[in-house]
Amino acid sequence: MAIQWFPGHMNLTRKAIAERIKDIDVVIEVLDARLPGSSANPLLAEMTGHKPTLKILNKQDLADPDRTLQWLDHYNAQPGVRAVALKASDAISTQRLAPACHALAPGRGGMAKPMRVLICGVPNVGKSTLINALTNKRHAKTGDEAGITKLEQRITLADDFYLYDTPGLLWPRIIVAKSGYNLAASGAIGRNAYDEEEVALELLDYLRQHYAGLLEARFKLAGVAQMKDEEVLESVGRQRGALLGKGRINLQKAAEIVIQEFRGAILGRITLETPQEFAQWLAAGQQLDAQRLAKKAARTGKGKQADQSASDE
Ligand SMILES: Nc1nc2c(ncn2[C@@H]2O[C@H](COP(=O)(O)OP(=O)(O)OP(=O)(O)O)[C@@H](O)[C@H]2O)c(=O)[nH]1
């Protein structure tokens, strides 16, 4: 089943960002370098698209370096888009951001016209960590869980430079099913909103096809590309002693192991999508959604017609 997560505090965040954006000079959109396409929020794009935007591919230390380069090329080839890859907790690499903001909004700076930067992105992507590294202080609470920041917070980087940290925001309907799974695998979705076994099977399916060597090395397997996803999950459980007795395998435990080892890059540096793959998933998702809407319109249209003929009689 498709994964969706849009709890009440996100609706408030959506309203807060829509209100705040009027007074913002530069938007920093934090993406997850392991899933740049899936972690790009279409709702945020709609609300902030008219402002100069810097895209950050964060957690680059966990992502596949070759693919990070592909994504950077992809974004930097788009007119008016500037993208950099980072590890948010690394204070040195975050020092590049303030000059990049000034380059995007050259008219801002000085007490009369302070630079106002909004930091936004999906939950758990590293927004607060980035702010703490930029300011060299622990202003913002961080944590390895989706939904740590609950309210917008203003932080002063310099007398003429403000940063706004915002709570992680998703969008009401994730139409690319694969994006829901990738977001869940990365830790951007609340734990109760997805089934670990389902997410682990989707993750294994991709890893079998694109990172077979890493899976085989970590879980001491051979020929994973030819195995079924369920067989790989069972093998992980067996190899790690996740058993329920009478030889049955604890698939829930095995799924948690796969997800945790992906999140921590214990499996290796992995990126779950390329720009080309994501473009295909998006096109297919949009097509399915258009069909869904057309069916719904036909149903309600028929309903209306039926009502109409009933009232004509
Ligand atoms: N390895 C690695 N971990 C990171 C990086 N950036 C953030 N993290 C970790 O990711 C987790 C989430 O970081 P936060 O800064 O709380 O994320 P957030 O985007 O503010 O999350 P919400 O407030 O819940 O939306 C924390 O455990 C961070 O330590 C990074 O570049 N690399």
Ligand SMILES: [Mg+2]
């Ligand atoms: Mg936060």
